[in-house]
Amino acid sequence: MKRTKARLAEVIMHYVDVDGGDLPVVLLHGWPQTSHEWRHVTPKLAPRHRIIAPDLRGLGDTTRPLDGYDSKSVAKDIAELVIQQLGIPRFHLVGHDWGGPTAFALACANPDAVATLTIIDVTLPGLGPDVSQGGKRWHHAFHMIEDLPEALVQGRERAYLTWFYREFCWQPNAIGPDDIDEYVRCYTQPGALRSGFAYYRNIPRNKDDNRALAASGFRLKMPVLAIGGGRTESRGRGNEPELSLREIADNVQGMVVADSGHFVPEEQPALLAKALIQHFTAVPR
Numbered sequence: 001m002k003r004t005k006a007r008l009a010e011v012i013m014h015y016v017d018v019d020g021g022d023l024p025v026v027l028l029h030g031w032p033q034t035s036h037e038w039r040h041v042t043p044k045l046a047p048r049h050r051i052i053a054p055d056l057r058g059l060g061d062t063t064r065p066l067d068g069y070d071s072k073s074v075a076k077d078i079a080e081l082v083i084q085q086l087g088i089p090r091f092h093l094v095g096h097d098w099g100g101p102t103a104f105a106l107a108c109a110n111p112d113a114v115a116t117l118t119i120i121d122v123t124l125p126g127l128g129p130d131v132s133q134g135g136k137r138w139h140h141a142f143h144m145i146e147d148l149p150e151a152l153v154q155g156r157e158r159a160y161l162t163w164f165y166r167e168f169c170w171q172p173n174a175i176g177p178d179d180i181d182e183y184v185r186c187y188t189q190p191g192a193l194r195s196g197f198a199y200y201r202n203i204p205r206n207k208d209d210n211r212a213l214a215a216s217g218f219r220l221k222m223p224v225l226a227i228g229g230g231r232t233e234s235r236g237r238g239n240e241p242e243l244s245l246r247e248i249a250d251n252v253q254g255m256v257v258a259d260s261g262h263f264v265p266e267e268q269p270a271l272l273a274k275a276l277i278q279h280f281t282a283v284p285r
Contacts, residue, residue: 001042005061008080010068014061015054015081018042023115023280024050024088028078030097030122031196032161034060036182037096040269041276048277049092052082056102058195060186069198070205071098071125075105083113092280096120096265098199100241101206107220108213115283118225118276119245121237121262126207127214128244129237137235139164143200150193157193158184170234170261171268179266213248220249223282225275227255227264234261253279 002017016035025045027038035053042051055062057074068074082088093114095103100122107114125131132140143149153160161183165175175183186192226245229236242254255275260267 006081006085008077008085010065011057011077012063013054013057013077013081015052016042018046018051018053020046020048020050022049024052024082024091025276025280026078026082026091026093026103027051027053028093028095028099028103029053029056029059030095030099031059031199032164032187033097033183034186036060036179037263037265039179041265041273044270044273045276049280052086052088052091054078054081055186056099058198059192064189064191064195067198069195070202070209071101071105072109072209074102074199075109078102078106079110079113083110089113090115092116092118092276094118094120094276095122097122097262101125105209107222108218111221114222116223116225116279117220117249118227118279119241120227120264120272121229121241123237123240123244124210124248125203126210127247129240131203131207140200140203143197144203146201149197153193157188161187165263168235168262169267170229170231170236170259171266174263174267210248218248220245221251223279224249224252225255225279226252227257227272227275229260229262229264229267230256230258231261236261236264 005014029037035055038053057077058064093103100119107117123129123131224245226241228238228241245252257268
């Protein structure tokens, strides 16, 4: 496994690169996480595939510009890294949480490059079930407020983030103390809170972009796997990802992971890896 950085047009992107045999897999993380969230999934996929797991714009050890946190802009970073700099013309694409809308935007902009698409425990803003669940996900509205979340959370990052790792996670200790240390290390860096909250502040723009795309008649044609956590008490979304993707994709398979909350890659990595490998076989090698 290699950890390295690439200088892109607007960011210096940190990413994990693991050698493997077959068509590469690009893994996109969510908030409040980094590429570290794929630590258990990567070893299960790497014998078959090369793995590219970047830290998204503004998060992890990637640099933090002041703007460009809408899904289309973040997706451009990933396309620049994978297609242009690494020279990978075709790959499987997987996104969890905010990595999901980013993966969707990338697949829409580069449909010939994406062999399969997997979206994990998130809906597409503006398409299907409400991404904020009508306010049930209270932190969406809180994070969208300018400046206030930064003022209240700064200096209390561990307490604030740990609440999410505990309350959104059905499997106890799936995100352990060492993992929390790593996430807190990243989210206490200068500008990290602002960058993370900026993803939420772009929800209205993402909704407009996605609705306009659907209204144009655009449809995704590649095989799509839409996964939700089955434990709604731990904020798993159940079949909502599938319902959302069916609004704009023709070939959608839904899956609900029974004993998982929101953090499927960390709660059920073996089950997820098995489902991904099976999904990847939906296209010729």
